[in-house]
Amino acid sequence: MHQVATLETLEVGKPRTVEFGQTKILLFRDQDGIRAFSAVCPHAGAPLDQGAVCEGRLVCPWHKAVFDLADGALLEPPALQPLRRYPVRIEGDAVLVAVEPMASPFLESSARTADGDPRTMVVVGAGAAGAAGASALREFGFDGRVVLVGHEPGEPFDRTALSKFVLEGGQAPDETAPLWPEGFAVRQRIERLHDTVTGIDPAARTLSLASGGSLAYDAVLLAPGSVPRPLDVPGGDAPIVRPLRTREDASAILAGLSGQKRVVIVGGSFIGLEAASALRHRGLAVTVISPSEIPFEPVLGREIGAMLRALHEANGVAFQGGARVAAVEDGHVRLESGERIAADLVLAGVGVRPATDFAATLGPAEDGGLEADAGLRVTDGVFVAGDAARFPFGIGRIRVEHWRVAQQHARVAARNMLGGDARFEQPPFFWTYHYGKRFEVHGHPSGFDRVDIEGDLAAQDFVARQFRDGVLVGLVGCGRDSELAGLALRLAARP
Ligand SMILES: Cc1cc2nc3c(=O)[nH]c(=O)nc-3n(C[C@H](O)[C@H](O)[C@H](O)COP(=O)(O)OP(=O)(O)OC[C@H]3O[C@@H](n4cnc5c(N)ncnc54)[C@H](O)[C@@H]3O)c2cc1C
Ligand code: FES
Known part of the structure; x- marks a missing residue:
């Protein structure tokens, strides 16, 4: 064991990172003693000592994964693994930590046996929710058969990188994490x-597969995500018009850009504006055609939306607000x-539709979503997660297209597939990335009547609190990781 600190240097309730060799260890001291964990977030490597601590939980500063400080267990995604824990010994005033982490029943293969539970759990869609659901089934102790069916090539990957680091040029499409x-x-x-599910028979508990044959399940998690909506104007299907959802889409966009200089992004969506930022980074001429003058006003409020527009314009984007596309013709976009x-x-960022055509037997809603209860249960033995789920929130029902929500859904559904009674009741959260700045948004934009902004909006260093009838309902912020991590916990704790 190595001495890494002395007792007097460890403040109660405040995590501290120490290093020995190449290893970074997070020390945490409370009334029960001192524990040691890996100091970087298993999701994307955030420094966990910059996170927030509240009631024995640690919130990652970047994308808000939550860990239990008693044992490092994963409580909320987007991390899908617990923290590695290291043995600690106190000798006098010295804090000693072992070089090797403790064994983890979830992370170590030896914990699984092949002759356990006779049930089969199937997960449809190997994206954000599907990957989280399949791994959660194991994390929660299920020992039977887990089948993950998905038609996207390769293994589950970080789709959110496509409109950021991939279009920017920092990562090749097939190098996403x-x-x-x-x-x-x-x-x-x-x-x-690697197959496509073409139908589901909930009475017989079977799925049909494009390759022929069927797959029987005891419980199934449907996590098919969405498909981009087409650009519904004359010429909207021309070869220069591209969506962005998959690695193949990103490759096609980048291939189409070689030697070319002018990109028009249709729709003022988060993905569209992220793409604008990334393509400006490559030096391309970018025009954004947006139906609204102020992007994301209903979600962010007028001042923050206006700041984001100004940020894009300052970086050379020609922003055409209040404009609609009438046609794509002769290498031009014609406006109304x-x-x-x-x-x-032309990058079409005009929204998505849940990929639920295969689930007609479950009666998808008009928007393509599958209606579920707060436990993400659609009907006996059938659960849904991610973009395709319509679930109760507040007094209504919503669909949300955010990465972390998809994974939270999947973890709730996995518990319930195993007979639990979990409910999804968290405020939605997402992040978005423009010109090297990560903005985060907590809560659902179901109507706020006041926004209090603290900090320097123009410098993208602020926290905004959204209120309805004097009650905090949402947060928007940038550049204030630790503060937002703490506030997010408080928002999530609200009834
Ligand atoms: C470019 C881009 C950037 C984004 N950036 C952010 C961000 O910064 N922050 C954020 O919060 N959210 C972001 N999102 C949104 C986020 O990625 C989605 O909300 C999330 O991926 C939804 O997860 P999901 O599991 O429901 O769907 P997906 O991740 O799309 O996974 C669904 C999978 O199911 C497969 N599938 C579909 N139908 C079938 C079938 N019938 N049979 C077999 N397989 C099937 C699909 O091929 C896919 O692999 C971004 C999305 C995109 C496209
Ligand atoms: S780096 Fe921690 S949640 Fe993403």
Whole structure:
């Protein structure tokens, strides 16, 4: 064991990072003693000592994964693994930590046996929710068969990088971060089927597969995500018009850009504006056609929306607010006003629709979502998670297209597939990335009547609190990781 600190240097309730060799260890002291964990978040490597601590939980400063400080257990995604824990010994005033982490029943393959539970759990869709659901089934102790069916090539990956680091040029489309460490699916006996589910018979508890045959389940988690909506104007299907959802889409966009200079992004969506930021980074001429003058006003409020527009304009984006596309023709985008904008590539960011055509037997709602209860249960033995789920929130029902929500859904559904009674009751959260700044948004934009902004909005260093009838309902912020992590816990704790 190595001495890494002395007792007097460890403040109660305040995590501190120490290093020995290449290893970074997070020490945490409370009334029960001192515990040591890996100091970087298993999701994307955030320094966990910058996070917030509240009631024995640690919130990651970047994308708000939550860990239990008693044992490092994962409480909320987007991390899908617990923290590694290290043995600690106190000798006099010295704090000693072992070089090797403790064994983890979830992370170590030896914990799984092949002759356990006779049930089969199937997960449809190997994206954000599907990967979280399959791994949660194992994390929660299920020992039977887990099958993950998905038609996207390769292994589950971080889709959110496509509109950021991939379009920017920092990552190749097939180099996006995998959601699981190497060998994880094999160690956890997660059977990976590259196939398309074409139908579901909830009475017989079977799925039909495009390759022929069917797959029987005891419980199934449907996590098919969404497909981009087409650009519904004349010429909207021209080869220069591209969506952005998959690695293949990103490759096609980048291939289409070689030697070309002018990109028109249709729709003022978060993905569209992230793409604008990334493509400006590459030096391309970018025009954004948005139906609203102020992007995201209903979600962010007027001042923050205006700041975001100004940020894009300051970085060279031609922002055409209050404009609609009438057609794509002769290498131009024609607006309803008659104006024509030359385009070598048109990126269609006009929204998505849940990929639930295969689930007609479950009667999808008009927007394509599958109606579920707060436990993400659609009907006996059928659960839904992610973009495809319509679930109760406040006094209504909503669908949310956020990464972390998809994974939270999946963890709730996994508990219930195993007979639990978990409910999804968290405020939705997402992050978005523009010109090197990560903005975060907590809560659902179901109507706030006041926004209090603290900090310097123009410098993208602020926290905004959204209120309805004097009650805090949402948070928007940038550049204030620790503060937002703490506030997010308080928002989540509200009834
Ligand atoms: C470019 C981009 C950037 C984004 N950035 C952010 C961000 O910064 N922050 C954020 O919070 N959210 C972001 N999002 C949204 C986020 O990625 C989605 O909300 C999230 O991926 C939804 O998870 P999901 O599991 O429901 O769907 P997905 O992750 O899309 O996974 C669904 C999977 O199911 C497969 N599938 C579909 N139908 C079938 C079928 N019938 N049979 C077999 N397989 C099937 C699909 O091929 C896919 O692999 C971004 C989305 C995109 C496209
Ligand atoms: S780096 Fe911790 S949640 Fe993403």
